[in-house]
Amino acid sequence: MTTTAAPPQAPASTEPPVHKPSVRKRLVPYWLLLPGILWLLVFFVLPMVYQASTSVQTGSLEEGFQVTWHFGTYWDAFTEYYPQFLRSLLYAGTATVLCLLLGYPLAYLIAFKAGRWRNLLLVLVIAPFFTSFLIRTLAWKTILADGGPVVAVLNNIGFLDVTSWLGMTEGDRVLATPLAVVCGLTYNFLPFMILPLYSSLERIDTRLHEAAGDLYARPATVFRKVTFPLSMPGVVSGTLLTFIPASGDYVNAELLGSTDTRMIGNVIQSQYLRILDYPTAAALSFILMAIVLIMVTIYIRRAGTEDLV
Amino acid sequence: MRNPLTWLRRNLVVIAGLGTLAYMILPNVVVTVFSFNNPTGRFNYAWQEFSLDAWKDPCGVADMCGSLSLSLQIALWSTLVATALGTAIAFALVRYRFRARGAVNSLIFLPMAMPEIVMAASLLALFLNMGIELGFWTILIAHIMFCLSFVVAAVKARVLSMDPRLEEAARDLYAGPVQTFVRVTLPIAAPGIAAGALLSFALSFDDFIITNFNSGNTVTFPMFVWGSAQRGTPVQINVIGTAMFVIAVLVVLAGQMVGNRRKKAQPK
Numbered sequence: 001m002t003t004t005a006a007p008p009q010a011p012a013s014t015e016p017p018v019h020k021p022s023v024r025k026r027l028v029p030y031w032l033l034l035p036g037i038l039w040l041l042v043f044f045v046l047p048m049v050y051q052a053s054t055s056v057q058t059g060s061l062e063e064g065f066q067v068t069w070h071f072g073t074y075w076d077a078f079t080e081y082y083p084q085f086l087r088s089l090l091y092a093g094t095a096t097v098l099c100l101l102l103g104y105p106l107a108y109l110i111a112f113k114a115g116r117w118r119n120l121l122l123v124l125v126i127a128p129f130f131t132s133f134l135i136r137t138l139a140w141k142t143i144l145a146d147g148g149p150v151v152a153v154l155n156n157i158g159f160l161d162v163t164s165w166l167g168m169t170e171g172d173r174v175l176a177t178p179l180a181v182v183c184g185l186t187y188n189f190l191p192f193m194i195l196p197l198y199s200s201l202e203r204i205d206t207r208l209h210e211a212a213g214d215l216y217a218r219p220a221t222v223f224r225k226v227t228f229p230l231s232m233p234g235v236v237s238g239t240l241l242t243f244i245p246a247s248g249d250y251v252n253a254e255l256l257g258s259t260d261t262r263m264i265g266n267v268i269q270s271q272y273l274r275i276l277d278y279p280t281a282a283a284l285s286f287i288l289m290a291i292v293l294i295m296v297t298i299y300i301r302r303a304g305t306e307d308l309v
Numbered sequence: 310m311r312n313p314l315t316w317l318r319r320n321l322v323v324i325a326g327l328g329t330l331a332y333m334i335l336p337n338v339v340v341t342v343f344s345f346n347n348p349t350g351r352f353n354y355a356w357q358e359f360s361l362d363a364w365k366d367p368c369g370v371a372d373m374c375g376s377l378s379l380s381l382q383i384a385l386w387s388t389l390v391a392t393a394l395g396t397a398i399a400f401a402l403v404r405y406r407f408r409a410r411g412a413v414n415s416l417i418f419l420p421m422a423m424p425e426i427v428m429a430a431s432l433l434a435l436f437l438n439m440g441i442e443l444g445f446w447t448i449l450i451a452h453i454m455f456c457l458s459f460v461v462a463a464v465k466a467r468v469l470s471m472d473p474r475l476e477e478a479a480r481d482l483y484a485g486p487v488q489t490f491v492r493v494t495l496p497i498a499a500p501g502i503a504a505g506a507l508l509s510f511a512l513s514f515d516d517f518i519i520t521n522f523n524s525g526n527t528v529t530f531p532m533f534v535w536g537s538a539q540r541g542t543p544v545q546i547n548v549i550g551t552a553m554f555v556i557a558v559l560v561v562l563a564g565q566m567v568g569n570r571r572k573k574a575q576p577k
Contacts, residue, residue, distance in 0.1 A: 029405035033413060036394035036457055040416055043454040047431035054434045102329045109326030119569075123561045124330060129511045130557030131337065134534040135550035138542065139336035142343065142354045190333055240422070248424025251517060255538055265426050265518075272430055272522065278437070285430045292424055 055282035065278060077283040081267050085291065088263040091178065091253075092246035095185035099193040099242045100235065102186065107197035107234070108227075112206065125194050133188055137255050140184055144174045144256070176258040184252035192241040200234025201227070236303045240296060247292055264288055337554050344547035351541025363544035367552075370543040373533055377549065380530040383445070384514040387452035392506045394453075395460025396498075402461070403468040420458045428455060429522035436523065443525025451519045456509035463508060467501020500568070507564075 055073060059065035078085070110121045128136065143150055154160050155172050163169040168179040204227065212222040228235075250265030264284065271281035317324070343353055347360035368374035402413065420428060432451050436443060475497065479489040517531040524532060534546055 026407075029401040029407045032397040032401035032405075036398040036461075037413060037416065039394060039454060039457065040420070043432065043435075043450055044420055044428065045416075047428070047435035050438050051431035051434040054438070102325075102332065105322050105325035106327075106329040108322055113323060113326075119562070119565050121330065123558055123565070124334060126561060127554060127557045128333065128337070129508075129515070130560075131340075131515075131550055131553040132531060132534060133515055134517060134531050134538075135340055135546055136336040138534070138538055139339040139343070142339050143335065145354060187332065187336070190329070244422060244424055248426040249518075250426070251535075265424075268426055268430060269521070272433060278434070281430060282434060285427045288424060289427045293422070296422060 051282045051285065054278050055286055057279045061276050070279070073279045073283045074287065077280050078287055081264065081284060084262055084264045084267050085287070087261070088247050088265065088288075089291070089295075091182055091185060091261075091263060092243050092249075094182050095189060095246050096193075096239050096243040098182070098186040099190050100239060103190055103193035103197055103238065107194050107201055110194075110198050111201035111204075122198075125191055125198075128191060134251065134255075137184055137188065137251060140180070140187065140256055141175065144180055144183070146173055146175060150174075175256065176261070178257070178261050180256040181253050181261045181263075184256045185246050185249060188249075188252065189242040189246055192245070193238040196238040196241060197231065197234040200231045204230050232303065236300065240299070244292055244296065248288060337550075340547050340550040341554070344544060344551045346544055346547075348544065353542045353544050353547065360544075363548045367545050367548045370545045372528065373530075373543070373545055373549070376528045376530045376533040379445075379527070380514055383449055383452060383529065384510050386449055387456055387513045388506050388510040390453045391456035391460050391509045392502060395457050395505060395509075396464050396502055398457075399461045399464035399468055399501075400498075403465055417458050417461050420455055421462070425455070425518045426522075429519040432519070433522045443523055444527045447523045447525070448520055448527060448529065451523045452513040452516060455516075455519060456512055459508050459512060460502075460505035463505035464498065464501045467498055467504070471497050503564075 053067055054065070056067055056069050056071060057065040058068045058070045058073075106121075106125070110118055110125070114121050142148070145151070151160075151172065151174050154174065160169050160172055160174070163179050164171070168182070169177045174180050174183075208226050208230075209222055212226050217225065248265045248268075250263055250269050253261050253263045253266050268281050268284050268288070271277050271284065343356070344363055345359055345361065346353055346356055347358045347362065348355070349357055363369075398413070398417065401407075402410065402417075429451070432447075432454075435441075436447055441447060471494075476489055476493055479493045484492065515531060517535065520529050520532060521535070528536070530549075534542075537543065537546060
């Protein structure tokens, strides 16, 4: 953002005016940053260092753990739990795609068609943030109960035959199957998809739609060539905000799934809090972090929107 | 409406959008309906009969309201601290050019780009290694940590869209730096700060994963609900869930109404 190259009739720059700052003034940003950054360094970066050291320790709970630079834990943890890793990525990926498919029409509706209902719809999207997500996840147990109306309908229209064939359900049950876990994940992370989508759709100038229509583009073409490309920043940040937390979640798999649907989050949780095998738990969570960071980096490169942050 | 198929195609977006909304609201409806249930067993998953018992005595379950007030306290404190620290960072990032600005930006972004469980586990590793007892303080520390980034993001967005000429004008009219900040800068940034605070309150109040790792024996409201999923869910949980939904909708609607009135009062 340089102001020197601006043409003379350009609107006034939004850069702060450049003075020759005194030493005291130059220190202002550092004073502003100090407390918050210190907090993050001590309670975000330092814990990572401690976890890294934990992951290369060996020992037992009784005799204590010592750093022995035993990197084998990583390999052992990965080979033992790669099904859970794969499952997490699969469930989180499916939920992200479903969130995008379900969330886009609603975001579009709120941004372009809601009129005076816009505020109410937005409130209904945000309100779940403020009510306990655990309670709402438990409500899915009632909704998807065996022999309940939802399962009966899904069974009658042959939906469960398809999902059984895909390995997402078993028989005429939904609860305790992968479908229930994916349903819960999709539900829980929908607001994180809808809000970024909405804010990028809302910024689109609707005159572009009219212009496209004047040029004889059909509605589908307008969407494909104008609306969707312009909403890409929202799509990218929405999918990230959905996929990243979903990949580490263990609440949905625990409440709505069974032992066959355990995700990597469930493993890390029980290793840390029940089995108390700290090195394995630490190694697992670093592997998860590495996988997610690599996937996110590749994805952002591919999507070509690096100015998200 | 001569051809139903054309009508359907024309309103496809509206129908699909409302379908999604129904999917999002359905659990809230179930929670509300089942707050009037009188279950026979320990679990409140199947409808038995209508009853107002739970609403008459919402705190009738041992430890539930205690956990609720603990969650409120933690959410209030972490919102207060995270909003103060986060607002300062946001102003530094938008208004000043300094070295390490890129590094600070990535440090702020990282907590949002990481699965929650990774942060939860690493904090536990820190506390275990340092021999710090888990409880109220460790929960509070953790919540402030993860709320901070969200406050910075919310405030940053608002400050970025502010016109610095307004502050220049104030200075031209001989307002001191403090006066400029209090009378001009802060009121304009207020919606962003409020959004950040609201978000961090909601995130803290509802957080489960990080709290699950770092709470020790301390029971926050989400922890209580989690435990009750195994032991048996009292109907009162649904009462609290319903009340929270209603309060949230009212608060957000009221906030928007105030915002709209301000917008109308402001001459363009």
